[in-house]
Amino acid sequence: NHQVVQILRTRYKKTLLKYFGRFSPQARANVRTVTMDLNFYYQDIVRACFPNAQIVIDRFHMIQMFTRSFNSLRVKVMKTFDKRSRQYQLLKSPWKLYLKKFDELE
Structure with a gap:
């Protein structure tokens, strides 16, 4: 629905894993796509947190x-x-x- 859900203070891998870990495994498994920039860690984070998500690099x-x-x-x-x-x-x-x-x- 194109609404901002949360803005985190940092974009460190540890912080992002902790934040996304708060959601249930079922909720994370329902995520189908993740759009991201080319940050080195983001791909690892998406694969760890969202097993069924397709990764899309932003335009x-x-x-x-x-x-x-x-x-x-x-x-x-x-x-x-x-x-x-x-x-x-x-x-x-x-x-x-x-x-x-x-x-x-x-």
Whole structure:
């Protein structure tokens, strides 16, 4: 129903496991999906607390990860060309235009 249920003071693994452990195993088994960011511990927590849940990475972090990867590849390819070449200039100058297309996907 898109309502905030609880905001915890920290996002440490121990704190999250303790919080979710307060719910009955049956209630946690009924959880079907969990949307999360790319925090290293979250996947472990979801698997431990919600055995039947499918993990979904939130859209913001997916786009951010894709954008960083694309930009890294663009720079790597750009460096293979001479700095005065048209290819180099096309990859260097309008790079924000390439990334704008990814923002539109969101």
